[in-house]
Amino acid sequence: MLSWEYPPLLVGGLGRHVHALATTLAAAGHDVTVVTRHAPGALLEEYAEGVRVLRAPDDPARFEARDGDMLPWALAFNHTLTRTALRAARTGDYDVIHAHDWLVAHAAMTVRDHLDVPLVATVHATESGRHQGWLPHPHNRSIDDVERWLAGEATRTIVCSDYMSDEVRRLFDVPAARVDVVPNGVDGLAWSPRPRAVAAARRRYAGADGPLISFAGRLVYEKGVQHLLAAVPALRERHPGLRVVIAGDGPYRKELENLSTDGVTFAGFLGGHHLTALMGASDCYVVPSIYEPFGMVALEAAAAGTPVAVADTGGLAEIVEHGVTGVKFTPGDPDALAAAVGSVLEDREHARGLARRARRRVHDDFAWPGIAAATVATYGKACDQDARRVTREAESVLAQVPVSRAAALG
Structure with missing residues (x-):
């Protein structure tokens, strides 16, 4: 490879x-x-x-x-x-x-x-x-x-x-x-957060009286973080004390920081248990991409037991079933994003059902042994x-050889 x-x-x-x-x-x-x-x-x-x-x-x-x-x-x-x-x-x-x-x-x-x-x-x-x-x-x-x-x-x-x-x-x-x-x-076990790490992430990033939502990924335009930031004022109005954590780095970071409002934390690149803990501590994980071939991070968040809200585009549209394993919203639309995330935050029983079904689908449909077997088939x-x-090239060469010589070669 x-x-x-x-x-x-x-x-x-x-x-x-x-x-x-x-x-x-x-x-x-x-x-x-x-x-x-x-x-x-x-x-x-x-x-x-x-x-x-x-x-x-x-x-x-x-x-x-x-x-x-x-x-x-x-x-x-x-x-x-x-x-x-x-x-x-x-x-x-x-x-x-x-x-x-x-x-x-x-x-x-x-x-x-x-x-x-x-x-x-x-x-x-x-x-x-x-x-x-x-x-x-x-x-x-x-x-x-x-x-x-x-x-x-x-x-x-x-x-x-x-x-x-x-x-x-x-x-x-x-x-x-x-x-x-x-x-x-997705390795479901690797993305199962440790309870103590989740509690620590909650203390570090969440407010005392409001929900926590998060995003993780490379900070480039097509990941759509600008639309998540545009939705924050409406979300904080409906959910006082709401906090947003943006984990990741990239060339668009400075511009995104200039767009941010109260309640937003740029955590930089998080790897390993730190990222898993952030996902597990979140009340909703958001994938606001404009372009997303697959959206593996949505499955990783689901494996961490977190309800997900994703843009209805690309591969994300295929791996998340709206109202069953997550919620979807129109890409590039901050109002739609706020409404989708709000529906998760306002009904905790519904959110737990979304997370439970999504976690089960990760285990059933996206475990690595099955993915590796499909790759071996390719x-x-x-x-x-x-x-x-x-074989075709050899036959083509033989077809151009005189009959008597071809017989000898055969």
């Missing part, structure tokens, strides 16, 4: 996804190697939780991401990632290359060609989707081209939802027969397709 983030280096949900998938595959008996970016203090190579992890160190030359343009940095990163992956290839026998998103595309193509094995690509999100179809700068259009290239070159493409399947097929002209929908998974289809390709 090739990924630009992997523990202990985590930027968003992709790193958690790759880690859970890799370790679950290893626990099922598969040999898994992850090649990723080096993190300060981490080993360059180790076996961790059954997974061989190789971390590519940065080259001395520095390439900074400026004004949202990650292309120079990504291209430099792919050079060191490729060298590290080729070193892994010398000591392993691999059946498939699995690339996670465009940031590893160049390395994935090189290693695919070097090993002559099929390439599977997971498209976690698209540049067009992140920008609502608007690609204003050359680097946005270049990223879109790399995504199209990766999806087109992959033997099979994995997406996390029907919404993303439609998007990838529409944007990149990938045939439906080559796209597999495999949802993201690997099998990719290998079968690649074997048929090799």
Whole structure:
């Protein structure tokens, strides 16, 4: 597997996804190697939780991401990632290359060609989707081209939802027969908060006489936190003492802080038990995204036992059933958000029912062993397709050989 983030280096949900998938595959008996970016203090190579992890160190030359343009940095990163992956290839026998998103595309193509094995690509999100179809700068259009290239070159493409399947097929002209929908998974046990930690988070973040709502994620425009902040005055009017915690960091943080009002706390990046405790301490967890391919964090909050309110968009619309496992609201509409969250806060029995049913669905439909098995099925289809390709190419070569020589070769 090739990924630009992997523990202990985590930027968003992709790193958690790759880690859970890799370790679950290893626990099922598969040999898994992850090649990723080096993190300060981490080993360059180790076996961790059954997974061989190789971390590519940065080259001395520095390439900074400026004004949202990650292309120079990504291209430099792919050079060191490729060298590290080729070193892994010398000591392993691999059946498939699995690339996670465009940031590893160049390395994935090189290693695919070097090993002559099929390439599977997971498209976690698209540049067009992140920008609502608007690609204003050359680097946005270049990223879109790399995504199209990766999806087109992959033997099979994995997406996390029907919404993303439609998007990838529409944007990149990938045939439906080559796209597999495999949802993201959630480790329900890992997201079950400890009671003492929940109590501590409640004391730290909640007011003495009001409810607590929370959000966690990368602070970028498409996550829609600006609409949650716009809804806070109405929520505080209906629920005096209400507090809101925004956990996460990102390029949009300063602008969001300028939009915030009384009762809002920016907690920065929270990981591990700190995030789980915040979710467990919350009376409602809000996912206000404008664009969301899946919405794994909504399932993580559900696993923590917290009722969720989500924007009715993308993959979120598929994983939350309104009034049954959560509540939904129109994306980009602060009034609708306030009404949905208010319906949870005003009826605690209803909220407990939502949380209980959502937690059960996480256990039944999104446990990692089932997700890993579906991914292995995609690997099998990719290998079968690649074997048929090799057979066709061999037959084509033989068809061009003179009859007498072909007989001798046969």
